[in-house]
Amino acid sequence: MEKILEVKNLSVSFNTHDGEVQAVRDISFDLHKGETLAIVGESGSGKSVTTKALMKLLPEPQGFIKNGEIMFENEDIVKKNEKQMQKVRGKDLAMIFQDPMTSLNPTMKVGTQVMEGLIRHRNMNKQQAREKAIEILKLVKIPEPEIRMKQYPHQFSGGMRQRVMIAIALACDPKILIADEPTTALDVTIQAQILDIMKDIQAETNTSIIFITHDLGVVANIADRVAVMYAGKIIEIGTVDELFYNPKHPYTWGLLGSMPTLDSSEEELFAIPGTPPDLLYPPKGDAFAPRNEFALKIDYEEQPPMFKVSDTHYAATWLMDPKAPAISPPPSVQKRMQADKAKKGVLK
Structure with missing residues (x-):
């Protein structure tokens, strides 16, 4: 399969009052077209920091990419400035965040938020963007999208808000979709529905997905490959x-x-x-x-x-060394x- 993303020797640190926290330490992985790569590990293992580095959404100046390359379509994202990244985010790389209530703008109608990327990145007029937004809301299985377009985030349930977040992320047909624990705050039934929606959308659009989670049960249902992170390093990677x-x-x-x-x-x-x-x-x-x-x-x-x-x-374990005891x-x-x-x- 063709590679769409290559991460090489990536290290990310944070400057704190106590010193430099080495949150991600020299990790390498790749992502192929149309596949889902799950990154799993305990809280604090570096999963979310890795994805924020891919989007260059680290809190500056505290957070910074210390070294490494993030190659996307033969260009190194690490070398791009903020203005250049604004053209990439939403259009080529999109992200679904963990808590939709804090990610959605409570003062803007849902339809306006879905249309925003279409107008900015795909040069649509308001009518074209509205028609496309309704189509995307239907895709993520939001009933009565014409009515829902005129409502505010507080009028939606948690599961419906997460569907809106997926709709916003998918609006510009991104090549890579990063999902940062998108089902953590949802009950098991709604979680299953969101995962089914993501699988259906991937089958239709051939989008590549990086799925961040601490739940291996979720991984079994959605991933093609899995990278296990611990203490800022990838310690095992393979097919599911x-x-x-x-x-x-x-x-x-x-x-x-x-x-x-x-x-x-x-x-x-x-x-x-x-x-x-x-x-x-x-x-x-x-x-x-x-x-x-x-x-x-x-x-x-x-x-x-x-x-x-x-x-x-x-x-990455010494138990794999030929001289190690068989355990x-x-x-x-x-x-x-x-x-x-x-x-x-x-x-x-």
């Missing part, structure tokens, strides 16, 4: 099947083991001990080592490289993997 059925990093094991299933008893639910490191002072070795029951001596001394599992699957995932994770395989029909 590889990450669910053949995970290699102990942190990925922990995430999978902590996912409840319908047949799980309360005693079986696994929790990762400890807390993530302070990125004011990033650890010398593997950042996950203090929380990793399988940590080796070298984990405290040296950061592991990305070991190749397959052409599409890589993991299997914990029983809770193996049980989860078996259950997922059986559910998908992989096991006969």
